[in-house]
Amino acid sequence: MANSINSEEVTKIIFACEAGMGSSVMSVSSLKKKLKKAGVQGVDVVHVAAREIPENAQLVIVHKGLSKVAVAKAPNAVVLAFNQFLNDPIFDKVVAAFVQKEVITSNVG
Amino acid sequence: MGILSKESICLNAVAESKRDAIQQCGKLLVDVGCVMPQYVEGMLAREEIMSTYLGNGVAIPHGQFDNRGDILKTGISVLQIPDGIEWEPGEKAYLIIGIAALRDEHVAVLGNLAEVIEDEAIAEQMKITTEVDVILDYLNKEN
Numbered sequence: 001m002a003n004s005i006n007s008e009e010v011t012k013i014i015f016a017c018e019a020g021m022g023s024s025v026m027s028v029s030s031l032k033k034k035l036k037k038a039g040v041q042g043v044d045v046v047h048v049a050a051r052e053i054p055e056n057a058q059l060v061i062v063h064k065g066l067s068k069v070a071v072a073k074a075p076n077a078v079v080l081a082f083n084q085f086l087n088d089p090i091f092d093k094v095v096a097a098f099v100q101k102e103v104i105t106s107n108v109g
Numbered sequence: 110m111g112i113l114s115k116e117s118i119c120l121n122a123v124a125e126s127k128r129d130a131i132q133q134c135g136k137l138l139v140d141v142g143c144v145m146p147q148y149v150e151g152m153l154a155r156e157e158i159m160s161t162y163l164g165n166g167v168a169i170p171h172g173q174f175d176n177r178g179d180i181l182k183t184g185i186s187v188l189q190i191p192d193g194i195e196w197e198p199g200e201k202a203y204l205i206i207g208i209a210a211l212r213d214e215h216v217a218v219l220g221n222l223a224e225v226i227e228d229e230a231i232a233e234q235m236k237i238t239t240e241v242d243v244i245l246d247y248l249n250k251e252n
Contacts, residue, residue, distance in 0.1 A: 018155070018158075018159075018173055018174055019155070019171060019172060019173050019174045019176075019177070020174070021171055021172075021208055021209075021210035021215075022161060022169045022171040022208045022210075022219075023161065023163075023169070025210075025215070025216055025219045025220075026163065026169070026219055026222065026223050028216075029216070029219060029220040029223045030223050030227075033223075049174050050174075051174060063159070065158075065159060084164070085163055086163055086164055086223065086226060086227075087164070087227075
């Protein structure tokens with residue numbers, strides 16, 4: 001499993017939840033707004049059901065209860081797990097990593 | 110008819126329990142022809158696994174991946190409980206937003222909902238309003 005990726009290489013952030021219709025949609029909306037506010041461009045944010053995470057995903061953000069599924073689906077992706085669907089501190093950390101062009105490191109595994 | 114219409118909004122509801130609230134919220138989706146009755150069982154099952162409480166008095170019950178077959182068309186329902194119902198220990202939900210989605214037609218409505226949750230004054234207004242249009246105006250807002 002890849003443990004880290006340079007934020008400059010990330011073109012797509014994938015949010016996953018169980019059904020892919022509720023919680024992750026809310027998180028996508030929230031993160032998109034934060035990225036826009038921070039002036040980050042060139043990165044897409046999408047939502048999917050956990051079992052449909054593409055194998056070639058670069059950066060996957062999931063609720064901690066689904067982190068194992070995410071790692072199994074996309075073994076080469078950097079997986080970040082969070083606790084709250086809105087306003088989890090990890091969202092601000094991700095935005096900051098993009099703004100400062102830092103390396104993002106997986107917090108599961 | 111849009112994803113959210115006045116037929117799928119119920120104001121001034123009373124619920125005996127979280128389970129009762131989810132059943133009422135799910136029935137709204139059944140009544141407008143969005144889901145089969147068994148979808149509501151999926152909503153209850155999902156809630157057992159992980160709470161859909163989002164914060165600021167809002168919960169978003171919805172089915173699981175395997176319940177997609179019980180969805181006839183994408184739709185959203187709103188159950189407003191002015192007195193609230195305990196959703197998590199110490200946390201009451203006042204706005205219960207039922208979701209049944211086949212694709213992405215509902216993303217704009219949920220985006221508006223995210224804004225509402227972040228704005229305490231608007232969330233407060235939606236919890237007590239007696240006008241369906243107030244709910245519709247905030248959630249169906251075009252961006």
